[in-house]
Amino acid sequence: MFYEPGKTDHGLPHDPFKACVVPRPIGWISTLSPEGIANLAPYSQFNNLTFDPPYVMFSANRLPSTAPKDSVRNAETTGVFCWSLATWDLRDAVNATSEHFEYGIDEFARAGLETRNSTLPSLELALKDGSKKRVPMVKNSPINFECEYYSTLRLPGNPPMGSVDVVIGKVIGIHIDEGALTDGKIDVRKTLPIARCGYFEYAAVKETFEMQPPVDDVLMKVGLAGNTKGHRAMQDQMKE
Structure with missing residues (x-):
């Protein structure tokens, strides 16, 4: 079969595009609003871009109102964000934080997740009320990144949600639970990362080959x- 997206019909009962590019790592992104409210959301268009220095990106489709997602809004405003590895054990919380809430709702609290604070000085934010607060991360995730916002690439698309904000950040701090290591390497049999496939399907990475x-x-x-x-x-x- 062959079809031209947006021009010709693929003839299938479900759109196949996202099922073609699989599995996709999940960008479980945490941010703070200028008022100090934590936000946590998973993005299935996420990846690393290079390694020296390391950069990552997450891609967030616009809301039906055409406004940017909260993660984008906060990262651009504060200049920082964090990433936590989405794992099999945390899959229900990952799914729970995908629900869209109005701006200013703490998804950590709604999902019943414990937090750990970021550690680097640049991720301690001066809030509007004069207090200071650090960007939180998922405590029970075995790997966390602390990131500085670098830039946003805005791709035009069909409304209401076709446009997308591609946020790029520089990784300036990496936390790795030593229990996730085997012979000095991160062991996916211990971390059991989950990845997004097509439709509403996910995969758990349990083995590798070299x-x-x-x-x-x-x-x-x-x-x-x-x-x-x-x-x-x-x-x-x-x-x-």
């Missing part, structure tokens, strides 16, 4: 592995 890329160039291997130390060593060699 393939070494057919690349002899050392610098290319460093990049493919995301090896920051190796990359910095190569930089030093190039300067000599």
